[in-house]
Amino acid sequence: xxxxxxxxxxxxxxxxxxxxxxxxxxxxxxxxxxxxxxxx
Amino acid sequence: xxxxxxxxxxxxxxxxxxxxxxxxxxxxxxxxxxxxxxxxxxxxxxxxxxxxxxxxxxxxxxxxxxxxxxxxxxxxxxxxxxxxxxxxxxxxxxxxxxxxxxxxxxxxxxxxxxxxxxxxxxxxxxxxxxxxxxxxxxxxxxxxxxxxxxxxxxxxxxxxxxx
Numbered sequence: 001x002x003x004x005x006x007x008x009x010x011x012x013x014x015x016x017x018x019x020x021x022x023x024x025x026x027x028x029x030x031x032x033x034x035x036x037x038x039x040x
Numbered sequence: 041x042x043x044x045x046x047x048x049x050x051x052x053x054x055x056x057x058x059x060x061x062x063x064x065x066x067x068x069x070x071x072x073x074x075x076x077x078x079x080x081x082x083x084x085x086x087x088x089x090x091x092x093x094x095x096x097x098x099x100x101x102x103x104x105x106x107x108x109x110x111x112x113x114x115x116x117x118x119x120x121x122x123x124x125x126x127x128x129x130x131x132x133x134x135x136x137x138x139x140x141x142x143x144x145x146x147x148x149x150x151x152x153x154x155x156x157x158x159x160x161x162x163x164x165x166x167x168x169x170x171x172x173x174x175x176x177x178x179x180x181x182x183x184x185x186x187x188x189x190x191x192x193x194x195x196x197x198x199x200x201x202x203x
Contacts, residue, residue: 006104010099011073012073014066015049029097032093038088039152
């Protein structure tokens with residue numbers, strides 16, 4: 001990615017156990033978001 | 041690391057168990073909470089494009105790679121190399137933490153989910169199709185070779201899941 005970094009929107013999503021997962025609560029290290037099609 | 045798709049949490053529980061994933065899978069059914077805000081919604085398909093976004097601890101997108109379709113994705117070695125390069129840039133202070141293994145609930149695979157025993161033959165088919173495509177369409181040989189190589193890595197990974 002070239003140029004200035006974009007800000008990263010915060011979000012809360014439901015995880016595979018039914019709990020909430022909020023990006024900004026995992027800010028002690030870099031976070032790798034892997035988007036994919038699903039239905040596997 | 042987290043995976044994000046339109047699948048519901050029980051489908052994601054099934055996928056975590058099937059693929060023995062060491063990271064959580066998050067559900068964004070209509071894409072409005074994360075997939076669209078990050079600009080990776082595949083219009084007309086109603087799911088996410090394959091994409092990797094690295095977010096720094098101070099909330100910036102410091103790496104983005106967005107694929108055109110489901111097989112066009114960053115390979116694992118390239119992702120690790122990108123993370124190492126980013127970590128060398130001291131102002132980013134990416135940090136490294138242990139990630140606890142994800143817990144799951146009662147799994148419920150989606151209708152299109154492959155059973156684990158189907159993964160090896162499926163990716164063998166992908167590999168042979170990619171090889172044939174590379175032979176027939178010389179202009180696409182580089183992409184076809186990359187897809188064949190990707191399929192070979194997935195075959196090895198799937199064999200590991202079969203015990």
